[in-house]
Amino acid sequence: MTTEEEAPAVSSAGAPARLAARTRNLRKVYGKTVAVDHVDLDVPVGAVLGMLGPNGSGKTTTIRMLLGLVLPTAGTVELLGHRMPDGAGWALPEVGALVEGPGFHPFLSGRDNLLRVAAAEPRLASKDIPRAVGQALERVGLSAAANRRYRGYSLGMKQRLGLASALLIPRRFVVLDEPTNGLDPAGTREVRAVVADLHASGTTVLVSSHLLAEVEATCTHVAVLHQGSVVAQGELAELLEAGDAGVLVSTPDVAVAVDALRDNRIPAREAPGGVRVDLAATTAPEVVATLVGAGVAVHEVRRQRTGLEELFARLTESAEQGPRLSEVDTFEEARDDARR
Template sequence: MVIGDRVAPAATAAGATARLAARTRNLRKVYGRTVAVDHVDLDLPVGSVLGMLGPNGSGKTTTIRLLLGLSTPTAGTVELLGHQLPAGLGYALPEVGALVEGPGFHPFLSGRENLLRCAAAEPHLATAAMPRAVAEALERVGLSAAAGRRYRGYSMGMKQRLGLAAALLLPRKLVVLDEPTNGLDPAGTREVRAVIADLHASGTTVLVSSHLLAEVEATCTHVAVLHEGSVVAQGELGELLEAGNSGLLVSTPDTTTAVNALRDNRMPARATPDGVRVDLTATTGPEVVATLVRAGVAVHEVRRQRTGLEDLFARLTSADSPEAGLSNVATQELPADREVSS
């Protein structure tokens, strides 16, 4: 787990590298005088569902493009499925399905015809297997009924579904989804969540870039938070939430007595509608309970107050957060045709 400037060192053992589906080291991308990505060290564990979070302009899409070889880094290294980029792109990319920056298809072809063209470009998909692969992918994203309609007549949500279907034409080791629920209604969002769960259950590694914190919290096992082009936190979701959790909620009918007893023992506490909230920065749960019992306070329930992802995200990316001060570079994601390398 990494929070703030406590960055895990690069793996040196072959076994450690093998446990990562992708990783970057000292990754940096500059467009003219604008720094879009600044010394990013990102680890994507095999079999995980990693949610990449960050405000607009934080470098999420730029990082994904660098991971997939769609853009060349100004500095740093990228390793994808055990292959160093760019030399290993031809070996790694056939094992990757991706939906990045919205799908792009031929407007006058149907959804099925567009997918058949995508299938023809898959080196691991036999010609005879293409029709079935296309049909299964359309069924998986709920587009079977609209497969014969021209793409130009698709809604935004249907276009997004077709892009997802293209990424799922055959089993992948890694699936990368950039804002996969963009344009989808609640039912479509639930279906995408189910697809991600199926991929995770099958052992596929998934990287999801999203601004929907509730969706990330519901679907992801790991999280990486980007802010101003740098990674300010990454690790297992549960560990990150636990690291931001320093409170204990005590349910008791003796609220006033409990607060006074804790404060007398230099334990910061305050009354809340649900009971007594105790700050654990300088104490522990057992010490809190022991103090209350000695004071004769009736304790009905004690539980940790779990930090939500929204609270953690706000703390890490707020202007006055110490973790957010790691990089004060100007960040802006620009089109590839304005790319400048140095």
């Protein structure tokens, strides 16, 4: 690619400037197995998007297609304004990625492995490589183990080195596939801090994870995948707010309160500390008025928001049950073994 070459244009309906990446009708089929089924994914610029889903839900396959590592069976992918995979040469230099765990030379040290990666980085001048490598190692907490051979690294240390390779230079877009895999609590906190730092600098981050607590703590947006399809996506706060909104009423008259509300067709149930009331078809003032009118002593009314774990369970459990798509992860390996 020369400076005179012009980057391939995106489609006439190209990604809006507010989107760092998007897919439309994305589909991937391996033989008779559907790995990803008509996925429409939007990744807003500057967001930290958590891609959630059970094992085999299509998260890694979607990421592979997003980065041009796997060709889709159908649909389109646009990354940083470029149609993939044709625009990979223009988009990928702006992207740092850790996908399905790092792959390094086992007999080289962590530092030497990272130096080899840095030498292939087109946007990193040779004179700046040692400094960039040192900063990346320090950023992920591997400075003390930098000169140890990679084969002696723990799983968590290997994850850290892979993360360091994605952060050698400033990126517009960073993709992290299960970045906390194998990390202890301290390492997990460090990764959380790295993600927060990237977000603060304006970098768009896509994090694939099955750890709901980590996603809720670090992400601004979320996309939930199940059996190869997106079942929900959007701003995390809005999705949680759109869940089963309710209030917790503190009262000593629990049984009377539940009966009074149900008599007025207001869903309610006993809960720790009082009564949990569903606000899907009513309002908090109406709940209080109903209880007071029934002679119930109301000590406190607190708004309750759906937690991510509850939202995730409801979205995935409501989806149609089918074959586990985790079989897709080994499909290509099994095919290669059969050919040998």
